[in-house]
Amino acid sequence: xxxxxxxxxxxxxxxxxxxxxxxxxxxxxxxxxxxxxxxxxxxxxxxxxxxxxxxxxxxxxxxxxxxxxxxxxxxxxxxxxxxxxxxxxxxxxxxxxxxxxxxxxxxxxxxxxx
Amino acid sequence: xxxxxxxxxxxxxxxxxxxxxxxxxxxxxxxxxxxxxxxxxxxxxxxxxxxxxxxxxxxxxxxxxxxxxxxxxxxxxxxxxxxxxxxxxxxxxxxxxxxxxxxxxxxxxxxxxx
Numbered sequence: 001x002x003x004x005x006x007x008x009x010x011x012x013x014x015x016x017x018x019x020x021x022x023x024x025x026x027x028x029x030x031x032x033x034x035x036x037x038x039x040x041x042x043x044x045x046x047x048x049x050x051x052x053x054x055x056x057x058x059x060x061x062x063x064x065x066x067x068x069x070x071x072x073x074x075x076x077x078x079x080x081x082x083x084x085x086x087x088x089x090x091x092x093x094x095x096x097x098x099x100x101x102x103x104x105x106x107x108x109x110x111x112x113x114x
Numbered sequence: 115x116x117x118x119x120x121x122x123x124x125x126x127x128x129x130x131x132x133x134x135x136x137x138x139x140x141x142x143x144x145x146x147x148x149x150x151x152x153x154x155x156x157x158x159x160x161x162x163x164x165x166x167x168x169x170x171x172x173x174x175x176x177x178x179x180x181x182x183x184x185x186x187x188x189x190x191x192x193x194x195x196x197x198x199x200x201x202x203x204x205x206x207x208x209x210x211x212x213x214x215x216x217x218x219x220x221x222x223x224x225x226x227x228x
Contacts, residue, residue: 102217104158
């Protein structure tokens, strides 16, 4: 059964604009960790942002921020002031602890147009 | 430089010809894992290891073997590759203290089985 769902196969955004990627997950745990990874054409997996479920404050990393809605089991990623270098596949991922597997969504391809 | 190194990066082989994809990390991480990435499916875990001589199956272990004789190395073995194992493979590692931290990925190995 799919634990992590990314419902948008592709999103397009113009440079300098904002785009939001959606992610929902299914869990009965109260403590867990959520991640967004970026995969550019080089194929390298790059951590964008990490959120701990017990923290109510939404994580931010420069132009990247999340909207974590624990009750709704939603973890969206907002990319502000989009740049050409943001073009990549973005994966949402979930794990329960440091020993647990990281479960990935299917990915959202972000296309940035000049 | 902290890194996960996997080789080969690209490989074309034929059905039934045994192959090994090597993985090595220099961060003294206990946890290591192999994933395969297929379009529309995201990344799926093949095997993982919590420490030397401790390995376990992930979601898609059929047709694969692993070993963990040294902490830094975690090779993936395809004893008799088949075309359905054509995929992009990632090795990854992470620390196990302080909660679920970043999973560090290798650069990926593109495998084609003819």
